[in-house]
Amino acid sequence: MSNYLNKRYRSAGLILFMLLMVVISYGQPGSRRTFNNDWQFYLGQTDESVHHATFKGEGWRNLSVPHDWSIELPFDKESPTGTGGGALRGGLGWYRKVFVLPEADKHKKHFIRFDGVYMNSEVYLNGHLLGVRPNGYIGFSYDMSPYLQYGQQKNILVVKVNNDKQPNSRWYSGSGIYRNVWLESSSGIRISEWGPYITTPGIRAGKAVIKIETPVHIDKPAGAIYRLRQRLFDAKGVQLLQSQNKFRATETTVNLQQELTVTRPVLWSDENPYLYKIVSEVIDDNNKIMDSYTTRTGIRSFYFDADKGFFLNGKATKLRGVCMHHDLGALGTAINTRAIERQLEILKAMGCNSIRTSHNPPAPELLDLCDKMGFLVMDEAFDMWAKKKTDYDYHLYWDQWHERDLRDHVLRDRNHPSVIMWSVGNEIIEQWGKDSSGAVILDKLVNIVKELDDRPAITANNEINTYNNLLKANITPLIGYNYSHKYWDSVHSRWGKKPFIVTESTSALQTRGSYDMPSDSIRRWPEAWDKPLTTGNTDTTCSAYDNCATPWGSTHEESLKLFQKYDHIGGMYVWTGFDYIGEPTPYPWPARSSYFGIVDLAGFPKDVYYLYQSTWTSQPVLHIFPHWNWTPGQTVDVWAYYNQADEVELYLNGQSLGIRKKQNDAMHVVWRVSYRPGILKAVSRKNGKIIKEALIQTAGEPAAISLSADRKQLQKNKNDLSFITVTIKDKKGNTVPLADNLVTFTLQGDAEIVGVDNGSQTSMESFKALHRKAFHGKCLVIVKAKNKTGLIKLTASAAGLPPATIELQVQ
Ligand code: GAL
Numbered sequence: 001m002s003n004y005l006n007k008r009y010r011s012a013g014l015i016l017f018m019l020l021m022v023v024i025s026y027g028q029p030g031s032r033r034t035f036n037n038d039w040q041f042y043l044g045q046t047d048e049s050v051h052h053a054t055f056k057g058e059g060w061r062n063l064s065v066p067h068d069w070s071i072e073l074p075f076d077k078e079s080p081t082g083t084g085g086g087a088l089r090g091g092l093g094w095y096r097k098v099f100v101l102p103e104a105d106k107h108k109k110h111f112i113r114f115d116g117v118y119m120n121s122e123v124y125l126n127g128h129l130l131g132v133r134p135n136g137y138i139g140f141s142y143d144m145s146p147y148l149q150y151g152q153q154k155n156i157l158v159v160k161v162n163n164d165k166q167p168n169s170r171w172y173s174g175s176g177i178y179r180n181v182w183l184e185s186s187s188g189i190r191i192s193e194w195g196p197y198i199t200t201p202g203i204r205a206g207k208a209v210i211k212i213e214t215p216v217h218i219d220k221p222a223g224a225i226y227r228l229r230q231r232l233f234d235a236k237g238v239q240l241l242q243s244q245n246k247f248r249a250t251e252t253t254v255n256l257q258q259e260l261t262v263t264r265p266v267l268w269s270d271e272n273p274y275l276y277k278i279v280s281e282v283i284d285d286n287n288k289i290m291d292s293y294t295t296r297t298g299i300r301s302f303y304f305d306a307d308k309g310f311f312l313n314g315k316a317t318k319l320r321g322v323c324m325h326h327d328l329g330a331l332g333t334a335i336n337t338r339a340i341e342r343q344l345e346i347l348k349a350m351g352c353n354s355i356r357t358s359h360n361p362p363a364p365e366l367l368d369l370c371d372k373m374g375f376l377v378m379d380e381a382f383d384m385w386a387k388k389k390t391d392y393d394y395h396l397y398w399d400q401w402h403e404r405d406l407r408d409h410v411l412r413d414r415n416h417p418s419v420i421m422w423s424v425g426n427e428i429i430e431q432w433g434k435d436s437s438g439a440v441i442l443d444k445l446v447n448i449v450k451e452l453d454d455r456p457a458i459t460a461n462n463e464i465n466t467y468n469n470l471l472k473a474n475i476t477p478l479i480g481y482n483y484s485h486k487y488w489d490s491v492h493s494r495w496g497k498k499p500f501i502v503t504e505s506t507s508a509l510q511t512r513g514s515y516d517m518p519s520d521s522i523r524r525w526p527e528a529w530d531k532p533l534t535t536g537n538t539d540t541t542c543s544a545y546d547n548c549a550t551p552w553g554s555t556h557e558e559s560l561k562l563f564q565k566y567d568h569i570g571g572m573y574v575w576t577g578f579d580y581i582g583e584p585t586p587y588p589w590p591a592r593s594s595y596f597g598i599v600d601l602a603g604f605p606k607d608v609y610y611l612y613q614s615t616w617t618s619q620p621v622l623h624i625f626p627h628w629n630w631t632p633g634q635t636v637d638v639w640a641y642y643n644q645a646d647e648v649e650l651y652l653n654g655q656s657l658g659i660r661k662k663q664n665d666a667m668h669v670v671w672r673v674s675y676r677p678g679i680l681k682a683v684s685r686k687n688g689k690i691i692k693e694a695l696i697q698t699a700g701e702p703a704a705i706s707l708s709a710d711r712k713q714l715q716k717n718k719n720d721l722s723f724i725t726v727t728i729k730d731k732k733g734n735t736v737p738l739a740d741n742l743v744t745f746t747l748q749g750d751a752e753i754v755g756v757d758n759g760s761q762t763s764m765e766s767f768k769a770l771h772r773k774a775f776h777g778k779c780l781v782i783v784k785a786k787n788k789t790g791l792i793k794l795t796a797s798a799a800g801l802p803p804a805t806i807e808l809q810v811q
Contacts, residue, residue, distance in 0.1 A: 028293065028294055029291070031291060033183050035097070035181040038064070038097060039097045041061050041063050043091055043092070051156055055156075065095070065176070065178075065180070066177065066178050066180060066334040067176050067177055068332035069091070069176045070091075070172070070173075070176075071330075071332025071334070072766075072768055074766065075088060080166035080167060082166075082167055083583075084582050085169055085172055086592050088592075092160070092162055093163070095161070096158050097156075099157065100152070100154055102150065102151070108186060109186050109190070109219060110148060110183060110184070111142065111143055111185070111186075112125075112181070113182040113184055114140055114177065114181055115139045116137055116139060116179035117176070117177050118136030118161070118173050118333065119134060119162070120132070120165075121160065121177075123142060123157070126147050126155060130142035130144065134397040135405045137360035137361045138361055138409060139179075139364070141193060163175040167390040167392065168391075168393045170582075170583060171325050172327050172333070172580065172581035178335060179364075186290075186291055189218050189226065189290045189291060190282070191214060191291050191292075192215035196214035196215075196230075196295060197414065198211070199454070200299065203301065206264045209260075210262060210299075212257070212259070212278065213256070216247070216254045216256065216282060217253050218252055218254065221249050225247070225248055226284055226290070227244045227282070227283045229242065229281045230278060231281075232277070233277040234266075234277075240276075241261075243259065243260055244283075269313055269317075270353040270376055271374060273298065274299075276296070278294070278295045281293075295415060296368070296371060301313055304570050318563070318571065318572075319354040319376055319420075320353050320354060320612075321352065321356055321376075321378070322574045323358040323504055323574065323575045323576045324355055324577050324578060326357075326363065329581070330602070330768075331782065332767070341373075342723060343577070345373075346578075349613070350605075350612045350613045351615070354375060354377065354571055355378070356378040356380060356423070356573040357380050358426060359426040360380060360381070360382070362379070364412070367413060367416045367419065370416070374418075375418055378420070378421050378501075379419045380423035380426060381423065381445075382402070382428075383426045384398075385425060385429070385441050386430070387430055388429070406449070407452065421455055421458050422453070422456070423503065424445040424446065424449065425445070426459075426460040427482060430469060431468045431471075436469070438469035439470065442473060443473070457476050457478070458477075459471075459476055460482050460503035460504055461481055461482060462481075462482040462504075464481050464484045464487055464494070474496070477498065479495050481501075482503055483507070485559045488500075488566060488569060489562075489566060491568070501571045502563065504573055505559040506574045507549060507550040508550070508554065508596065509586060513544060513737060513775070514541035514543055515625075515627075515637075517545075518635075518637060519545040519670065520637070520670070522547045522555060523535075524551045525585075526551070536586060540591050544625070545625075545637065546608050546611065546668075550586070557666075560572075560612070560667065574598065578600075578601065578603070579595065579759070580593065581593045590762045592761065592762065595761055602758055603723060607626075607641075610641040614643040614667075620645075621641060622682060622694045623640065623641045623694060624650070626638070627696060627699075627735075627737030628677070628696045628737075629677075629736075631675065632675060633674060633675065635672060635673070635675070636675045638680065640660070640684075642684045644691055645684035645685055647659045647660065647661045648683065648684045648685075650671050650673075651680070651681045651682075651683070652676060652678060653679055679695065679698075680697070681694070698734075700730035702729070702800075704730075704731070705741075705796050705803070706729050706804065707724055707725070707806040708724065708727070709723070710722065711723075712809060713811060714783075714792075714811070715810070716750075716785055716789055717786075720810075721783065721785075722782070722808050723780060724780065724782070726778060726779045737777050739776075740773050741774050741798040741800075742799070743771060743772055744770065744797050745772075746794075747783065747792065749792035749808075749810070750786045750787065750788035750792070751784060751810065753784075755768065755780075756780065758775035759775055759780075760775040781796070791807055793808075
């Protein structure tokens with residue numbers, strides 16, 4: 001029987017999914033401007049007068065969006081969002097913006113675009129309802145033209161955001177207009193809102209044919225003649241090619257197909273994310289540019305192979321992935337491009353090359369950055385379908401909205417070179433049950449995706465047994481498993497020879513700087529997936545040795561080993577890259593944020609970060625831990641992650657504690673040491689030659705505050721941020737590993753402190769305060785530049801320590 005199966009599937013399995021060559025891109029319409037400023041905000045119930053010019057606005061606050069009101073609220077044990085939602089409340093919120101448009105704009109069409117509002121938004125203009133959108137993660141726009149007033153008359157835009165029905169999410173969702181808002185205008189003729197759709201069927205003999213399909217909308221089709229011009233620019237901005245076609249505007253939508261042939265294209269990849277630019281322009285017979293749309297484009301091919309995994313531009317490339325939720329730590333969910341870029345920089349330096357946007361459409365800026373920085377993306381649509389996970393979640397809106405939401409998601413994101421697959425569901429409840437609704441829904445979703453794009457669809461399954469309705473229906477071209485690492489090798493015998501992705505793995509638990517010994521005994525917390533934790537640590541920490549994990553997951557090393565070992569695993573997405581607010585497994589209140597991250601909520605790497613870095617990068621790594629402040633005589637396990645060396649020797653106060661070499665498939669080495677204070681030094685060597693050294697010293701009492709900024713030069717008017725790490729040091733400059741000094745911040749110059757954090761999962765301090773206790777020696781302060789150039793000075797003070805200052809320059 002098994003021979004028969006092998007034979008039957010071998011040929012089909014060789015290359016089950018292949019995309020020969022795709023050019024994909026992202027873009028922006030030419031006539032778009034930001035609509036983020038000068039909003040008013042109110043939390044609570046208001047009345048009809050909100051729509052009128054006579055409105056008093058008492059108790060309302062002026063602010064700019066993106067804005068997340070939940071992050072400003074105190075942690076609250078009684079919050080109906082639960083600790084799963086970060087113990088931060090939702091509620092009912094109102095945004096209001098008053099604006100005027102010049103008389104000269106009367107002939108134009110004006111659209112208001114929201115990249116995302118959480119959730120249940122209702123948008124009104126001058127008292128008229130423009131539309132409602134329940135989904136909190138999808139972008140949408142409305143034509144405001146029918147209700148706009150011009151000249152001196154004021155327009156009143158009101159957005160009601162109802163995030164009051166709780167719980168509606170398994171993680172911290174944030175609340176409000178948390179993504180960008182745009183005003184898009186056009187004069188009678190315009191390129192479709194998502195821009196042209198750009199693909200290429202193949203690359204041969206050093207050529208790529210770019211196919212450009214551009215829907216053009218005409219408000220009053222009267223048969224006038226226009227030209228649609230496409231210009232291709234290289235990454236330096238040099239124009240390479242141009243093509244134009246005339247068309248007659250006889251219909252309300254004209255769909256035009258054009259081609260550009262690029263010779264010797266530079267291919268886009270995770271290692272060389274080369275982007276071209278295509279400028280599409282509609283030009284009238286007086287040579288006037290009526291509309292333009294700029295699209296960044298990458299040329300690359302990829303396919304998934306059942307035996308050999310993922311191939312990018314013909315090269316086997318493992319998807320070294322992490323799952324990410326959308327909050328940005330202390331900033332909440334209010335999107336900030338620099339904050340996302342910093343997360344990606346930290347992940348890139350770890351060797352990660354792929355992101356899963358768990359479990360919802362991401363901010364457009366995330367995908368722009370993935371295109372630019374070279375990340376491959378599993379773009380996910382839904383965490384539930386018609387069957388609920390929480391009482392008030394999207395299942396309530398499923399029937400009416402899923403088709404529209406999925407379409408808009410794919411249309412919005414299909415032009416990004418970074419996107420390589422669509423996940424249409426995470427751990428969907430319809431996996432189980434006797435009815436066939438799961439397969440019916442899946443079939444529909446996959447068909448929607450196929451109609452709009454060639455990239456494969458996948459579902460993330462936590463049921464891997466043969467009664468899983470979705471896998472059994474054999475609809476998706478890829479198989480996705482969440483967890484179940486013990487069965488990764490048997491996926492083909494269960495489900496046939498299809499390409500395989502570990503859509504989610506690990507769920508290990510760590511608190512930065514906490515260490516439970518002995519380090520080789522693994523804690524599975526909670527003890528069973530459906531039971532609360534009965535053991536655990538009284539201080540609600542989890543050990544940062546890789547020795548604490550959920551029972552459905554694994555330690556980092558357990559799953560990473562298998563991922564590295566099996567060629568048929570095209571990608572693995574570790575749960576999670578960063579800690580996120582909410583889902584504080586394994587602890588209840590007062591824990592309020594997750595322990596899953598490889599990096600903590602403040603952006604400080606946990607030790608396991610270096611396990612990945614030593615496996616996934618070619619830079620020399622030697623990382624030893626824990627800290628060196630213990631009780632004399634105590635037995636302490638010292639771990640090292642290293643690469644490019646064949647041994648590591650550890651010394652305590654100059655005395656060798658022995659040489660260790662990784663045994664078999666182990667990814668770390670350990671010394672069991674009787675603690676004495678002093679200097680712990682590790683040396684890695686290859687063929688006797690020193691590759692790297694690492695040093696930890698016993699720290700004394702806190703004596704100084706040290707400040708270090710990820711960026712000292714900031715740009716004005718760009719919401720640019722500096723993330724400043726605060727470290728408590730002893731008088732010799734060693735980090736004090738258990739320091740918890742309260743640090744207070746003051747700022748001089750045209751800037752603002754927009755967040756503070758320390759990575760502790762149980763801190764009840766506000767992310768918006770001007771002070772923070774250090775946690776395990778560190779905390780973080782985030783400074784945002786405003787509109788003026790000049791010097792910014794941040795001062796950090798703590799009782800008993802001399803204050804420290806750092807200077808930033810805004811340009
Ligand atoms: C998975 C789920 C994630 C997260 C994770 C925690 O089952 O897909 O959203 O809840 O578990 O381990």
